Amino acid sequence: MTELLSNFIGGRWQAGSGAGTALHDPVLGDALVRVDATGLDLPAAFAFAREQGGAALRALSYRERGALLAAAVKVLQANREAYDAIATANSGTVRTDSAIDIDGGIYTLSTYAKLGESLGDRRFLLDGEPARLGKEPLFQSQHVQVPTRGVALFINAFNFPSWGLWEKAAPALLSGVPVIVKPATATAWLTQRMVQDVVNAGVLPAGALSVVCGSSAGLLDALLPDDVVSFTGSAETAALIRSHPAVAQRSVRVNIEADSLNSALLLDGEAPGSESFDLLVKEVTREMTQKSGQKCTAIRRILVPEALYGPAAEAIAARLARTRVGNPRNETVRMGALVNRAQLASVREGLAVLQAQTDTLHDGAGHALVDADPAVACCVGPTLLGTRTPDSADRVHDTEVFGPVATLLPYRDGAHALALVRRGQGSLVTSLYGSNPAALGPAALELAAGHGRVHVVSPDVGALHTGHGNVMPQSLHGGPGRAGGGEELGGARALNFYHRRAALQASTTVLAALAG
Numbered sequence: 416m417t418e419l420l421s422n423f424i425g426g427r428w429q430a431g432s433g434a435g436t437a438l439h440d441p442v443l444g445d446a447l448v449r450v451d452a453t454g455l456d457l458p459a460a461f462a463f464a465r466e467q468g469g470a471a472l473r474a475l476s477y478r479e480r481g482a483l484l485a486a487a488v489k490v491l492q493a494n495r496e497a498y499d500a501i502a503t504a505n506s507g508t509v510r511t512d513s514a515i516d517i518d519g520g521i522y523t524l525s526t527y528a529k530l531g532e533s534l535g536d537r538r539f540l541l542d543g544e545p546a547r548l549g550k551e552p553l554f555q556s557q558h559v560q561v562p563t564r565g566v567a568l569f570i571n572a573f574n575f576p577s578w579g580l581w582e583k584a585a586p587a588l589l590s591g592v593p594v595i596v597k598p599a600t601a602t603a604w605l606t607q608r609m610v611q612d613v614v615n616a617g618v619l620p621a622g623a624l625s626v627v628c629g630s631s632a633g634l635l636d637a638l639l640p641d642d643v644v645s646f647t648g649s650a651e652t653a654a655l656i657r658s659h660p661a662v663a664q665r666s667v668r669v670n671i672e673a674d675s676l677n678s679a680l681l682l683d684g685e686a687p688g689s690e691s692f693d694l695l696v697k698e699v700t701r702e703m704t705q706k707s708g709q710k711c712t713a714i715r716r717i718l719v720p721e722a723l724y725g726p727a728a729e730a731i732a733a734r735l736a737r738t739r740v741g742n743p744r745n746e747t748v749r750m751g752a753l754v755n756r757a758q759l760a761s762v763r764e765g766l767a768v769l770q771a772q773t774d775t776l777h778d779g780a781g782h783a784l785v786d787a788d789p790a791v792a793c794c795v796g797p798t799l800l801g802t803r804t805p806d807s808a809d810r811v812h813d814t815e816v817f818g819p820v821a822t823l824l825p826y827r828d829g830a831h832a833l834a835l836v837r838r839g840q841g842s843l844v845t846s847l848y849g850s851n852p853a854a855l856g857p858a859a860l861e862l863a864a865g866h867g868r869v870h871v872v873s874p875d876v877g878a879l880h881t882g883h884g885n886v887m888p889q890s891l892h893g894g895p896g897r898a899g900g901g902e903e904l905g906g907a908r909a910l911n912f913y914h915r916r917a918a919l920q921a922s923t924t925v926l927a928a929l930a931g
């Protein structure tokens with residue numbers, strides 16, 4: 416029998432009372448560990464976090480809370496190799512892909528640790544300048560932001576068990592709000608282990624960080640009006656969360672990060688083989704194959720001028736053909752596995768939906784697996800699809816295949832390109848490629864309303880840009896419409912979600928004393 420991972424709630428480790436759900440190695444098929452949340456007293460756990468964790472965190476300044484994050488960073492760095500081993504076994508990712516999750520999480524945490532230092536010894540944030548409320552200047556209104564007095568519940572997706580935890584926990588803890596994380600079951604091990612290391616190191620106050628592994632049953636029921644919930648996952652689960660009484664009736668603040676049909680657009684006027692053309696080809700292949708395409712920000716639709724459809728198909732397919740797929744323990748392998756059999760089935764199903772409206776320009780089925788048994792391993796080769804009739808191919812604009820699959824689409828002119836991008840109905844990110852700054856800037860602004868992030872790649876930044884799909888803590892993560900309408904990160908902006916804004920109306924002497 417495999418080990419049953421413990422939950423950390425109410426300030427102590429507690430095992431579920433059920434048999435548990437096994438987590439598997441998606442390449443070898445072995446059962447690794449089990450998770451279970453049966454029988455936990457969730458209302459008591461939430462009360463403990465609110466009362467003990469919240470009070471202890473709020474007693475500290477931003478600088479002091481930043482120092483706690485910095486201490487957590489040291490703990491995580493010291494245990495990094497163990498995380499890499501868990502990621503290989505449970506996520507089936509190659510080292511560089513595991514690093515995006517593990518080091519991305521640690522980097523985000525350290526970025527917020529530094530932000531805490533810069534916010535100094537305050538325990539609340541001033542929001543804007545005082546404003547006169549009438550003719551007399553003595554009585555004014557000053558907006559402030561104070562930490563909410565509830566808990567932050569995180570319900571996370573399977574593809575980023577480390578980054579998904581820390582990109583949310585860093586701004587929450589820095590804001591003074593305790594965290595309860597429920598990782599996706601398939602990859603809960605890494606999240607649980609990281610929480611265990613930080614908890615056991617004693618760097619955070621009791622109740623500041625809790626983890627529940629296994630079923631989500633009862634979590635939303637435990638939420639009270641001061642709490643917030645941040646969800647990452649599918650649109651279907653997001654809809655359930657939005658309609659839960661905690662959100663619909665008790666006004667629990669909710670942030671949703673859902674799926675997205677992100678695009679990459681090569682502007683007109685770039686020849687095949689030009690720097691911009693090559694940058695697009697390189698980025699598209701990287702995005703398709705990194706983490707086997709299991710990134711919410713991955714490029715799903717590639718738009719090029721009609722005349723470049725053939726050359727782009729050829730260049731992308733040639734790069735994809737060189738991708739070695741299989742067991743991440745083999746050093747020649749560049750792309751590991753999908754997370755489990757269910758995702759493998761879902762990718763195959765989604766691919767069939769898209770293939771009904773497209774041509775297959777590079778077939779992932781042609782990739783022989785390296786050191787992996789196709790009957791067991793959840794590995795698929797990368798597939799490039801394409802259609803010369805992008806307007807009528809509806810499924811391409813509404814079906815997210817969460818795997819190494821993207822579709823090439825030709826456009827007639829600039830207006831057609833923008834219209835096709837917008838068919839995604841709101842995305843996390845789009846990337847633009849071109850060499851003419853006078854065209855790139857306006858195109859970026861045209862697409863900004865439909866995207867949380869517009870990533871512009873011109874030849875001068877070709878070697879140093881941070882990547883279409885890489886979420887940097889300095890930039891906003893989230894997107895309107897289909898992407899869920901959420902906002903995360905974006906530097907200090909992330910703290911807004913965990914604070915409550917209030918207008919203090921008072922004498923200027925009172926306000927001045929408060930502002931220090």
Ligand code: NAP
Pocket residue numbers: 570571572573574575597598599600601629630631647648649650651652653655656672673674675710711815817843898899
């Ligand atoms: P999912 O099935 O919606 O699961 C996400 C989380 O919700 C898991 O922790 C899951 O727990 C939990 N959950 C399931 N049913 C629930 C319920 N009734 N109430 C409360 N929680 C519930 O999503 P997924 O398939 O794991 O994730 C893949 C999707 O996430 C993709 O569509 C991807 O685009 C999206 N994603 C978006 C972002 C972003 O930042 N925008 C990032 C990553 C992924 P269990 O695992 O225990 O079922």
